Amino acid sequence: MLRLSSLLVVALVLILGSVSAEVINFQTCPDSVDSCTIQQVRVTPCPEAKQNLACNVRRRRSTKMSFDFTPNFDADRVEATLGWAKSETEELPLLTMDRDACKYTTCPLRSGVTQTYTTDVPIEAKFPLSAYTIRWSFKDPVSGKRCCFTNDIKVVR
Structure with missing residues (x-):
């Protein structure tokens, strides 16, 4: 009976956690279309997503971001980057981000197996108040294949 109660509590927490996350719009990077499929991207909190607007992320607070992806490659290790996509070829990286995506x-990643990546992104006080297109990238350091997408955010007070 105690085990059943514990399972119900865990299930309820997972359901409530997924309900509070907002599904947002994103664009797959052109060079990763053949390497990876991004199914869904979620940001918590992001009430703006209901109107298809960029998420307002608050300075000095953490924002939870997660996404579901299916790589079309195998990789024992994956490096993550997140940065401001100033252009298609220029990116200003978030240096404080942990690059070890396996955490x-x-x-290891297996081709054709869908999985979820979830992390808290600290929005530092020094970030200028502005709208940004951010680029997420997960790269196999051996083959160079990657999963990549962009989405829009707005840093607010």
Whole structure:
């Protein structure tokens, strides 16, 4: 009976956690279309997503971001980057981000197996108040294949 109660509590927490996350719009990077499929991207909190607007992320607070992806490659290790996509070829990286993606998703990656990456992104006080297109990238350091997408955010007070 205690085990059943514990399972129900865990299930309820998972359901409530997924309900509070907002599904947002994103664009797959052109060079990763053949390497990876991004199914869904979620940001918590992001009430703006209901109107298809960029998420307002608050300075000095953490924002939870997660996404479901299916790589079309195998990788024992994956490096993550997140940065401001100033252009298609220029990116200003978030230096404080942990690059070891295996801490936030299951490794090794296997081709055709869908999985989820989830992390808290600290929005530092020094970030200028502005709208940004951010680029997420998960790269196999051996083959160079990657999963990549962009989405819009707005840093607010």
